[in-house]
Amino acid sequence: MTFRPTLWATIAAAAGLAVLLGLGTWQLGRRVWKQRLLEVRTQRVEAPAITYADIAADADLDALEYRLIRLTGRFDGSHSLKLLNRTRDGRPGFHVITPMVTNAAGDAVLIDRGWAPVAGAAGLSPIPAGLVSIEGYVRRFETPGPFIPDNEPDTGAWFYFDRAQMAAATGFEAVAPFYVQRAPGAAPSGDYPAGGVPNIALRNPHLLYAITWYALAIVLLVIYVVFHVRRRGGAGAAKNEQNR
Numbered sequence: 001m002t003f004r005p006t007l008w009a010t011i012a013a014a015a016g017l018a019v020l021l022g023l024g025t026w027q028l029g030r031r032v033w034k035q036r037l038l039e040v041r042t043q044r045v046e047a048p049a050i051t052y053a054d055i056a057a058d059a060d061l062d063a064l065e066y067r068l069i070r071l072t073g074r075f076d077g078s079h080s081l082k083l084l085n086r087t088r089d090g091r092p093g094f095h096v097i098t099p100m101v102t103n104a105a106g107d108a109v110l111i112d113r114g115w116a117p118v119a120g121a122a123g124l125s126p127i128p129a130g131l132v133s134i135e136g137y138v139r140r141f142e143t144p145g146p147f148i149p150d151n152e153p154d155t156g157a158w159f160y161f162d163r164a165q166m167a168a169a170t171g172f173e174a175v176a177p178f179y180v181q182r183a184p185g186a187a188p189s190g191d192y193p194a195g196g197v198p199n200i201a202l203r204n205p206h207l208l209y210a211i212t213w214y215a216l217a218i219v220l221l222v223i224y225v226v227f228h229v230r231r232r233g234g235a236g237a238a239k240n241e242q243n244r
Contacts, residue, residue, distance in 0.1 A: 003225070003228055003229055004228065005224075005228050006228065009224065009227065009228070010224075013220060013221070013224040016217075016220050017217050017220060017221065020213050020214070020216050020217035020220065021213070021214070021217050023213040024209075024210045024211075024212075024213035024214040024217065025210075027206045027207075027209040027210035027213060028206065028207070028210045030206045031204060031206035031207050031210070034202050034204045034206065035204070037202060038200065038201075038202050038204075041066050041200035042200060044064075044065070044066040044067050045066050045067075045068070045137070045197060045198065045200060047067055047068065048068070049067075049068040049069060049070045049135055050064075050067055050068070050069050050070070050138075051069065051070055051071075052069065052071055052102055052109070052176075054069075055067075055069060055138060055178070061138070061140050061177065061178055062140075064138050064178075065138055065139060065140050065178075066137055066138065066139075066198055066200060067137065067138050068135060068136070068137055068138075068183065069135070069136060069137070069138050069180060070133060070134075070135050071100060071102060071109060071111075071133065071134055071135075071136070071180065072102070072131065072132070072133045073100040073101050073102035073103075073109070073131070073132070074100065074101050074130065074131055074132070075098050075099070075100050075101075075111070075127045075128060075129075075132065076098065076099045076100070076101060076108070076170070077098060077127035079098070079099055079169070079170040079171060079172075080096055080097065080098045080127070081096075081097040081098075081156070081158050081166060081169060081170070082094045082095070082096060082097070082156065082158060083095040083096075083097055083112070083158050083159070083160075083161070084157060084158060084159055085159060086115055088115050088117075091117050091118075091119075092117070092118045093115050093116055093117040093118055094115070094116060094118065095112050095113075095114065095115055095116075095193065096112075096113045096114065096116060096124065096193040097110055097111065097112055097113070097158070097161075097166065097179075098110075098111050098113055098127060099111070099170045099172055099175070100134075102176075106172070106173075106174065107172075107174040107175075107176065108167075108170065108172040108174065108175050108176070109175070109176040109178075109179065109180055110161075110163075110166055110170075110175060110176070110179040110180070111134065111136065111179070111180050111182060112136070112139070112179055112180065112181045112182060113182050113193045113195070114182050114192070114193030114194045114195040114196060115192070115193055115194055115196065116192035116193045116194070117192070123192060124192050124193060125191040125192060125193070134180075134182055134183075135182075135183045136180035136181050136182040136183050136195065137180065137181045137183065137197070137198050138178050138180065139161075139178060139179050139180065139181050139198065140178055141161045141162065141163045141177075141178070141179065142160045142161045142162075144159070144160040148160050151165055153165055153168070153169045161179055163175060163177065181195070181196070181198055182195035182196075183195050183196075183197070184196050184197060
């Protein structure tokens with residue numbers, strides 16, 4: 001059998017191969033990017049604690065998210081909020097959000113004091129009175145996904161962090177442009193709400209995606225070769241039959 005590719009099939013196959021190989025290579029690049037991002041987040045979580053003055057002087061919250069921060073101030077327990085629909089170990093629960101006044105000007109930072117089970121809502125530990133110091137992680141306010149319900153401030157139903165809405169609900173005019181997720185161990189063992197380390201894991205299926213695109217490129221190449229080998233073989237057989 002003779003392999004003699006046709007022009008238009010070759011052009012189409014070359015274009016298809018270029019696209020498939022390009023997509024596979026792009027997915028490998030995405031995989032490396034996510035691995036580096038995970039390394040950066042891990043380094044931030046494990047870095048020494050900063051202070052409110054450190055973060056207030058630097059407006060680049062992207063570079064400070066997940067850093068440990070030490071705050072001193074007074075909790076305003078009269079304006080606590082509940083962030084609903086938060087599960088832990090398969091148990092339904094909620095997070096308790098309480099503003100902390102950090103200076104004489106009355107500026108506040110919203111503190112995610114931690115998770116509590118719905119069944120144990122009545123057993124929440126009391127909010128510390130007076131001047132207290134806590135440690136937690138700098139977190140940016142969320143952009144809700146398409147399946148997250150809207151907050152309902154009037155009924156106290158909160159489903160995601162929203163700086164403007166929560167500032168209005170707590171009665172503070174000046175609220176920090178970030179919130180703090182309280183670190184574990186900041187309350188007695190077994191008490192709720194329980195702090196935690198931020199989940200810095202990233203879904204990274206890009207190697208599988210890359211393999212898929214490369215496999216499709218191989219399939220396309222095989223189809224291209226088989227198509228032309230069969231076509232020329234069939235044409236030759238037909239010509240020989242006519243000459244008999």
